[in-house]
Amino acid sequence: MDYIFILGTHPAWSVAEIASVLGESGLYWENERILVKKDAEIAADSLMKRLGGTLKIAQIETFVPADTNFAKIAKICADILVKKAARGEGKLVFGLSDNGVGGRFAADKLGLNIKKELKTKGISARLVTSRDKELSSVVVGQNKLLSKGAELIFFRHGSDLFVARTLAIQPYKDLSRRDFGRPSRDDHSGMLPPKLAQMMINCAATRNFSDTLLDPFCGSGTIITEAMLMGYRQLIGTDLSEKAVKDSRANAEWVRELYGLDIHPKFHIKNATRLAQFFKPKTIGTIVSEPYLGPQRGLDNIEAVKTELQALYTQALDNFYQILSPGGRAVMVWPVFFGREFLKPALDKWKPVKALPEKFSHLPWVKLSYRDTLIYHRAGQRVWRELIILEK
Ligand SMILES: C[S@@+](CC[C@H](N)C(=O)[O-])C[C@H]1O[C@@H](n2cnc3c(N)ncnc32)[C@H](O)[C@@H]1O
Structure with missing residues (x-):
């Protein structure tokens, strides 16, 4: 066919x-x-x-x-x-x-x-x-x-x-309803468009949907709610903020009722840099997350923002590595400031995975970053998103 x-x-x-x-x-x-x-x-x-x-x-x-x-x-x-x-x-x-x-x-x-x-x-x-x-x-x-x-x-x-x-x-009506109709929103911290969350989850290439998927910076829960609809059954969202965890719970409840699902994600208030104290080693199958991307305003001192985020990501990634099962993937979007300032946290143990198969990477309409990653941005955005796929 x-x-x-x-x-x-x-x-x-x-x-x-x-x-x-x-x-x-x-x-x-x-x-x-x-x-x-x-x-x-x-x-x-x-x-x-x-x-x-x-x-x-x-x-x-x-x-x-x-x-x-x-x-x-x-x-x-x-x-x-x-x-x-x-x-x-x-x-x-x-x-x-x-x-x-x-x-x-x-x-x-x-x-x-x-x-x-x-x-x-x-x-x-x-x-x-x-x-x-x-x-x-x-x-x-x-x-x-x-x-x-x-x-x-x-x-x-x-x-x-x-x-x-x-x-x-x-399904444009459904996507728009999930984007704009969800009961709890956080326009200050930012929320992923459901389509982008779906693409990230798909890039995790999970074959076993009974493995646990974790979003350690769950915010309003977009990744968890999209994963609920994609067949994942074991879902966990964690976030440092109490409001985020409350919002995620409310949004997951809404999606469960709207689509008649029998899936009950768990949410906890946790610091992503200390997850290894909470989860047992090698118990998480997949991590998909849009972490804290830096302040929404006042991007005057880019170097200071980059240093802060690099420290956060390095520590969080170290924890992810410990709790992920062997071969598991962490799929994230990292900020690229003004389309040129990339983050470089420590990645020593990880195996980076290219999102795009080699045979598609030289097409005229494919624009990869200098480090062969995919970039997502809309006109006028100061903070672009870079797709990072890491394998344990
Ligand atoms: C960009 S938002 C995530 C939005 C989410 N992807 C969504 O679509 O709703 C980043 C989140 O990271 C959380 N955060 C910041 N620092 C954290 C940390 N150290 N550990 C866990 N969560 C943290 C913030 O509370 C915020 O909810």
Whole structure:
């Protein structure tokens, strides 16, 4: 089966998590998309729920020479829709996305031709259009394309035009509800966007979901609540702040009820630099965490902030090493100040792991830091996030 994964705003992060979840084999680069070739069928819906960096998963239906005329392409598309589109009540609803066809690809003209073709087969259809060449997940979702019809995605590969049919879109409503609708927030300390938390958890590449996952700087509990939804059962969040632990408990309770889960994470007030006094050695399977990133304001004396954080991280990492089981991973995001000031805590015992498989690290759209790490930032941010994966 051949699939195409349409990637989010930080495509290199998306690829890192896809490779971690699906394995590197059968993954190919295709412009800013990833082609996935697998023998077995992919469970697109459940996969989509756990991938923070993928916008759409589509199955490749067919390909034709790129110079094939419109009438013929319309016939092919109509056949795909007849065979594969979902049918609700009323008209079949379909949309066409140009995901890199190149040249003049007139989706509306093609759409009209497809409608005519469908009419000859006795099917009345409605074409969904948008101002963008590519329909967003929101447009696909709002128009119920996946339950009342289909979205077809077109892209060029070599001298061929590929046609793919969308199987799943990012659950944007759910993600936004978990981000902005959670009962306890801490805008002062900062909270991870759920998508970023998912990508970090996926990069831990845990195979045994009954192992314990710990977030030692749990804040409002984003990593723990996302891990609850991803199948982890043994979850622990610790934080120095009483408020953080209270917030995490409230948010975990909310997620448990909202999704009807029977998972009960534990939360404790603990200093990350003294965790080895609390947890027995080698009892934690995975650590995923966004630690204290430094003061939100007053970044005037960067050197002093760096020195403070390096000391904190060095001590915390020493404790993590003691409590992690052999082969366990610590996945963290560290701050990069103004996009150039990196932290260098002591890492003597750890084995650093590259997030991105080698075969993807030289692509034109992949921007790695000088030390080959992935960076996450939005325009205007002073503190960027660097993905660090360490293995014991
Ligand atoms: C950036 S916030 C984490 C936010 C969290 N990822 C979320 O999405 O809600 C950092 C957290 O580290 C905690 N913290 C700072 N120093 C600590 C220490 N020495 N041990 C444990 N937690 C600490 C703070 O209380 C804060 O909640």
